[in-house]
Amino acid sequence: MNKAYLSLERHFARLSSLNDALGILGWDKEVMMPSGAAERRAENLAMLEGLRHEILTAPIMADLLGQADAGDDVWRAANLEQMRRQHAQATALPGDLVEASAQATARCEMAWRTAREESDFKSLEPHLAEVLRLTRESARATGEAVGLNMYDALLDSFDPGTRQTDIDPIFTSLAASLPELIGTVLERQKSLPAVLSPTGPFPVAQQEALGRRLMQRMGFDATRGRLDVSAHPFCGGATHDVRLTTRYVESDFIPALMGVLHETGHALYELGLPAQWASQPVGQSGGMTLHESQSLLMEMQFCRSAAFAGWLAPQVRAGFGVADDAAGWDAASLHRHLTHVEPGFIRVDADEVTYPAHILVRYELEKALISGDLALADLPAAFNTRLHALLGLSVPDDRRGCLQDIHWPAGLFGYFPCYALGAMTAAQLRNAACAANPAILPAIGQGDFAPLLAWLRQNVHGRARSASMAQIVNDATGKPLDASAYLNHIRRRYVDRAPDA
Amino acid sequence: MNKAYLSLERHFARLSSLNDALGILGWDKEVMMPSGAAERRAENLAMLEGLRHEILTAPIMADLLGQADAGDDVWRAANLEQMRRQHAQATALPGDLVEASAQATARCEMAWRTAREESDFKSLEPHLAEVLRLTRESARATGEAVGLNMYDALLDSFDPGTRQTDIDPIFTSLAASLPELIGTVLERQKSLPAVLSPTGPFPVAQQEALGRRLMQRMGFDATRGRLDVSAHPFCGGATHDVRLTTRYVESDFIPALMGVLHETGHALYELGLPAQWASQPVGQSGGMTLHESQSLLMEMQFCRSAAFAGWLAPQVRAGFGVADDAAGWDAASLHRHLTHVEPGFIRVDADEVTYPAHILVRYELEKALISGDLALADLPAAFNTRLHALLGLSVPDDRRGCLQDIHWPAGLFGYFPCYALGAMTAAQLRNAACAANPAILPAIGQGDFAPLLAWLRQNVHGRARSASMAQIVNDATGKPLDASAYLNHIRRRYVDRAPDA
Structure with missing residues (x-):
């Protein structure tokens, strides 16, 4: 490598510190911040975003990127490529657009909280219109700079390298199979003998x-992270300081517990990234699809498996001080609760069978919003029509319809597909992991995640952004991503009721 | 005002956001951060400090400051003056010195935690030597730029306008009166009838x-702040988001409770600063002496008064679920505990009578360390000698001697005097407030702080940094700061046992 490259590493290390600051401040906003500080915090975050943009687009950066030579090292070369990508995306956006977007989304998020509570789309519409306008402006500018259409530019910002043309065939095959598969799963579920439920209350401290x-x-x-409570569970924080959240209800312990296992999957990915590249672009996670694959691999693929339920049941009984023979607290009953399927309105409450339907709705609608084919005023009706087509449910109000998610108010268009792609990736990775090391599943049945984690560290976490998501998936599983492993998993777990599923 | 001035306001608003970010990250470090993130956080904070320095010293700043005209408005004029002051201090320091200092203090603070625990000055010495070296280098550079000697430059950074020549006569009169006064107070205390103590444990949740x-x-x-727990109580946070901490022991409720009242005094000052100037230098608090005066006015002057104890006692009984006639829980006993005097080794545990002695020791030693008259290796012995001279105590180990405070390891030389000056200021302000509005003390006796707060808002908080500390004290109390109100207060409360003291 040459001097210019080394100088770039120093500049990006500073940006990494700024990212860490934003990570902690963002966590604090959701978990700790008193309500009266919201407006000021929004200004502060917008300012720091602006500062990050300023550093990234300073004239020296273009000079250094022009002169930089990363040498033969694969990681350095990938690092330089990521630097160029970030720089190209940032220089495409004028600083005032970045700050305007940050402020508009902050205002829109605030408006959304009230609008959702009151199921009042009209009150959100002007704020969301402004966010959409600025998002389209940003997507157009970034897209032009890097040769992508608007929606691909948005996708790429969350999931480097993923294109609409990659997603469409996968989602098309999903959309074709899903309604019928859901029907079959629900029929099969009806045929199962009834099980008892553990009865609460389940004290928060025990949960x-x-x-x-x-x-x-x-x-x-x-020592490198925290567990806290927030209204909307997430995994955030900073380098070597990964902070996950959940939320508790005393009437049911499963949502919070599964939430913790899910977010822990994200956290293990972050904590498994190579420490020596922590402050460089190549040391970051390989995009949101891989990230979501890690949470779903843990939560859905393993922690809701029959094998894990066998180990989990006595832990749960001990945790709530319940006798070993208490009715409804056995492994089989627990597994039934962990794998209960029921179409519903709320995406975040959905089981893994119906979940992709929620994503298909949003994917189609956000593409249309970005392209301009769908007017914002028509969003609620369009949302309800599509959900009905896929899940057969009539959305009763916008609170349980298009107002339920924070993503669009937060300017996160192009993010939703990663959730479904993550579920497919998780299924494909599980097959590969269990084939590579047959000890993994039996160990999970003993509450021992070490063999699984070792495989993930080597095949996913440790690779960070040194290769594309597609390459990492291909290397780890021996083939490109498709929906087959996921669909097969659903059939085996929910239709065949295979004991190892 | 002119365009250049308005442009400066925008630049300083950005700096204010950066300060807020540092405030929240600093709070998080003490209250939330997992231990494994310490090193990375230190880097992040150093980077943000460096960024603040870079913004403040950018060439555009000097140009704008040269052209700026604030017009006739007193606040704008004071704002411009504060901008010039910050700029002069910052430009005096090269960026690498700022980052080196931040990193050295972070390392030294970490070393201090172990050194203090193990009472091992030798292990701290090389780290502290480096901090001292960088502090002296900074003080020399800043001092040369603004025409101050090294120690005055340090003082000025915490307490704008305060000089060694202001402090020396006040501290000399203190040092002359204090040992004898402490003796008289202790004699008088011996003559009082014994009182019972409330017996614990005092559950943390109730405290x-x-x-x-x-x-x-x-x-x-x-809605504009928080109360949390940290190893070392402090008041920090950000604009409109003031965060105070305390620490609880179950064997005694008074330290944590008085800690909360003390930090609330700081918090009320921050929350009482004028909102319209929140993001500008003139909108900040008027330095550490005024800040400390606000915490001590609340804690020492009012909340440890006999009048307040009368209102507090039933609150305390109710808080711990104790009967109204329980022995040791009456107002008179409580007041005796709140005003118990006992010379001890630990500054932060000291009562208000012996407290200034701890400051006199540190003031003298840090002046000598900065001037070079005292070698670091000789610090422990010098500390012990001085403490013995003032309080008659033989320090048994450095943990209870020169290792007890984080200030010097954190690079805070020139900070200690503010504590004692704050105590004098608090006494002088109390006299002025009670003279201006005779309803204040009776209201405090009813647990009603509104009249006091109204006076403080007008005479201290609302003035922010629109005038110098000396001017604000003079305007509020009708005379310059001296030790007489404090010494008189000590005599009235601890020797005369005056019922309104």
Whole structure:
């Protein structure tokens, strides 16, 4: 490598510190910040975003990128490529557009909280229109700079390298299979004997203690992260300081517990990224699809498996101080609850069978919003029509319809596909992991995640952004991503009721 | 005002956002951060400090400051003056010195934690030597730029306008009176009839609930701040988001409770600063002496008064679920505990009578360290000698001697005097407030802080940095700061046992 490249590493290390600051401030906003500070915090975050943009687009950057030579090292070369990508995306956007977007989304998020509560799309519409306008402006500018259409430019910002043309065939095959598959699953479910439910209340302190024990079993290092409570569970924080959240209800322990396992999957990915590249672009995770694959691999593929339920049931009984022979607390009943399928309105509450339907709706609609084919005023009706077509449900109000998610108010267009792609990736990775090391599934049945984590560290986490998502998936699983592993998994777990599914 | 001035306001608003980010990250470091993130956080904070320095010293700043005209408005004129002051201080320091200092203090703070625990000055010495070296280098550079000697340059960075020549006569009169006064107070205390102590344990949840109720009575707006726990209580956070901490022990509720009242005094000052100047230098608090005066006015002057103890005692009994006639829980006993005097080794545990002695020791030693008259290796012995001279105590180990405070390891030389000056200022302000509005003290006796807060808002908080500390004290109390109000207060409360003291 040459001097210019080394100088770039120093500049990007500073940006990495700024990203960390934004990560902690973003976490704090959701978990700690008093309500009266919201407006000021929005200004602060917008300012820091602006500063990041300013550093990234400073004239020296273009000079250094022009002169930089990363040498023969694969990681350095990938690092330089990521630097160029970030720089190209940033220089495409004028600083005032970046700050305007940050402020508009902050305002829109605030308006959304009230609008959702009151199921009042009209009150959100002007704010969302402004966010959409600025998002389209940004997507057009970025797209032009890097030779992508608007929606691909948005996709690429969350999932480097993923294009609409990659997604369409996968989602088309999903859309073709899903309604019938859901019907079959629901029929099969009806045929199963009834099981009892554990009865609450489930004290929050006990739920939390159980969650922390499971995090530890999964390999989460408590000196490098936290578990807290927020209205909307997420995994955030900073380098070496990964912070996940959940939310508790005393009437049911499964949502919070599964939330913890899900977010721990994200956290293990972050904590498994190579430390020596932590402050460089190549050291970051390989995009949102891979990230979501890690949470779903843990939560859906393994922690809702029959094997894991066998180990989990006694842990749960001990956690809530229940006798070993208590009715409804056995492994089989627990597994039935963990794999219960029921079409519903709310995406984040959906089971893994109906979940992709929620994504298909949003994918289609956000493409149309970005292209201009769908007017914002028509969004609620279009949302309800599509959900009905895929899940057979009539959305009763916008709170349970197009107002349920924060993504669009937060300017996150092009993000939703990653959730479904992540589910497919998780299924494909599970097959590959279990084939590579047959000890993985039996170990999970003993609450031992070490063999799985070792495989993930080597095949996913440790590779960070040194190769594209497609390459990492291909290397790890021996083939490109498609929907077959996911569909096969659903059939085996929910129709065949295979004991190892 | 002219365009250049308005442009400066925009630049300083960005700096204000950066300060807020540093405030929240600093709070997080003490309250939330997992231990494994310490090193990375230190890098992140150093980087943000470097960024702040870079913005403040950018060539455009000098140009704008040269052209700026603030017009006739007193606040704008004071704002411009503060901008010039910050700029002069910053430009005096090269960026690499700022980053080196931030990193050295971060490392030194970490070393200090172990060194203090193990009472091992030798292990701290090389780190502290480096911090001292960089502090002296900074003080010399800043001092040369603004025409101050090294120690005055340090003082000025915490307490704008305060000089060694202001402090020396005040501290000389203190040092002359204090040892004898302490002796008289202790003699008088011996003559008092014995009182019972409330017996614990005092559950943390009840202590916290009581603290929160008192914060609310004092006028703290819970939508603009937080109360948490940290190893070392402080008041930090950001604009409109003031975060205070305390620490609880179950064997005694008074330290945590008084800690909360103390930090709430700081918080009320921050929350009382004029909102329209929040993002400008003139909108900041008027330095550390005024800040400390606000915490001590609340804690020492009012909340440890006999009048307040009369209102507090039933609150405390209710808070811990104790009968009204329980022995040791009456107002007189509580007041005796709140005003108990006992010379000790630890500054932060000291009562208000012996407290200034701890400051006199540190003031003298840090002046000598900065001037070079005292070698670092000789610090422990010098510390012990001086403390013995003033308080008659033989320091048994450095943990309870020169290793007890984080200030020097954190690079905070020139900070200690503010604590004692704050105590004098608090006494002088109390006299002025009670003279201006005779309803203040009786209201405090009813747990009503509104009249006091109204006076403080007008005479201290609302003035922010629109005038110098000396001017604000003079305007509010009718005379320059001296030790007489403080010494008189000590005599009236601890020797005369005056019922209104």
